[in-house]
Amino acid sequence: MNPSAYQQSLEAAFDGVHFTDELRRDFFSCWSAFEFPRTHLITEAERTERYLYFVVEGVQALYLIDQKGEKIVLGFTFQNELSGVYDSFLLQQPAQFFLEALTPSRLLGLPFKDHQRLFDQYPSFNIWGRRFAERVLIGRTKREVELLTLTAEERYIRFMRRCPPELLQIPQKYLAAYLNMTPETFSRLRRKVRY
Amino acid sequence: MAQLKLSPEDQLRRLNALVNEFDNFQSLPTEVLTRRPAPGKWSAIEVAAHLNAIYDIYRDRITATLEKLPEGEWEKDHFPARWWPALFIKMMRPQGTKRNWKMKTMKRFEPGVEAESAARTDVEEVFQTFFENHEHLRQAILASRKKKVRGAKLISSIGPIVQFYLPEAVDFLLVHEERHLVQAQEVLEQVVTVEVE
Numbered sequence: 001m002n003p004s005a006y007q008q009s010l011e012a013a014f015d016g017v018h019f020t021d022e023l024r025r026d027f028f029s030c031w032s033a034f035e036f037p038r039t040h041l042i043t044e045a046e047r048t049e050r051y052l053y054f055v056v057e058g059v060q061a062l063y064l065i066d067q068k069g070e071k072i073v074l075g076f077t078f079q080n081e082l083s084g085v086y087d088s089f090l091l092q093q094p095a096q097f098f099l100e101a102l103t104p105s106r107l108l109g110l111p112f113k114d115h116q117r118l119f120d121q122y123p124s125f126n127i128w129g130r131r132f133a134e135r136v137l138i139g140r141t142k143r144e145v146e147l148l149t150l151t152a153e154e155r156y157i158r159f160m161r162r163c164p165p166e167l168l169q170i171p172q173k174y175l176a177a178y179l180n181m182t183p184e185t186f187s188r189l190r191r192k193v194r195y
Numbered sequence: 196m197a198q199l200k201l202s203p204e205d206q207l208r209r210l211n212a213l214v215n216e217f218d219n220f221q222s223l224p225t226e227v228l229t230r231r232p233a234p235g236k237w238s239a240i241e242v243a244a245h246l247n248a249i250y251d252i253y254r255d256r257i258t259a260t261l262e263k264l265p266e267g268e269w270e271k272d273h274f275p276a277r278w279w280p281a282l283f284i285k286m287m288r289p290q291g292t293k294r295n296w297k298m299k300t301m302k303r304f305e306p307g308v309e310a311e312s313a314a315r316t317d318v319e320e321v322f323q324t325f326f327e328n329h330e331h332l333r334q335a336i337l338a339s340r341k342k343k344v345r346g347a348k349l350i351s352s353i354g355p356i357v358q359f360y361l362p363e364a365v366d367f368l369l370v371h372e373e374r375h376l377v378q379a380q381e382v383l384e385q386v387v388t389v390e391v392e
Contacts, residue, residue, distance in 0.1 A: 039340065039341070041204075041207070041337070044207050044208070044211055045204070045207065045208035045211060046207075046208050046209075046210075046211030046212045046214075046215060047211050065202070065204050065205045065208050068200075069200050069201070069202050069205040069273065071204070094211070094212075094215055098204055098208075173272070
């Protein structure tokens with residue numbers, strides 16, 4: 001898997017970066033390719049995230065284990081998106097979360113040192129960095145409001161309306177955990193509710 | 196008694212957290228790691244050596260059990276520990292920084308390092324074994340995610356009176372280590388306080 005084969009989609013994920021020939025050569029040489037089978041733990045809780053990932057193929061879940069040992073799903077990543085346990089990556093400290101491949105996954109990984117160097121060496125990375133941080137903040141706020149204000153049925157309808165088709169292939173228990181409901185409630189809503 | 200639910204992800208999280216704590220201890224000076232807080236009490240490095248002695252009992256039993264287990268999906272969500280193993284796991288688990296049910300260590304599980312005369316190389320050897328053991332256990336937990344874990348049992352360090360399924364054995368080891376982590380932290384606090392005074 002050659003990173004430059006994904007030039008268009010990888011550059012699109014870094015919107016705002018002004019790609020010159022020199023930057024392109026440097027940027028694409030930084031990425032390593034990974035293939036993970038279904039259920040593989042790409043990153044484990046309490047280990048430090050080494051890469052910022054770009055998803056070439058597959059669906060991944062980001063989750064933590066609460067005090068009762070239950071999975072709390074924070075989100076999913078899929079094709080052409082950036083992935084990884086980003087706070088652990090930025091802080092280079094042990095992660096709170098697991099990143100698991102829910103379907104066979106092919107990822108490209110950018111190491112922390114190169115990530116930092118690209119920001120220092122090429123100022124236009126700061127434009128992407130700002131836009132990426134804004135998107136993450138807006139997304140997290142929206143999700144928090146949905147979790148705090150909507151009923152289980154309303155959360156289900158909102159989610160199913162915006163859900164990409166590949167997410168419907170993953171085990172329902174992950175979708176239920178993401179929507180903060182039991183798998184039984186999710187299954188009942190799936191049978192009963194039109195969206 | 197509430198059912199004890201076990202999962203490999205929870206066990207990995209706790210195992211990795213333990214490794215991080217002991218990794219932090221490595222940077223402490225030898226004289227701090229080997230100092231006993233009182234005569235007859237263990238130093239921090241003796242605590243780690245005791246955990247190595249316990250794992251010596253389990254290493255081959257875990258490997259052999261994994262080989263016997265058929266491939267397959269892990270339990271639906273959690274593995275419910277049976278009441279008898281769960282009783283030992285709960286007895287061993289520290290309640291915050293409180294360690295209930297204190298007991299005398301059997302001779303075969305004693306640390307085996309001469310605490311106060313230990314050199315840096317002895318200390319490093321204990322840590323190296325500790326991290327190798329924990330990588331073995333980590334790989335075993337990862338492998339168990341693709342096994343039918345009710346396929347075989349292993350005899351505990353207590354003896355045949357307590358036999359564990361693999362997730363029960365891993366949890367027993369982890370709560371035992373969590374208990375001794377509390378002890379090691381207390382010891383280090385005490386010996387560093389003495390040094391400052």
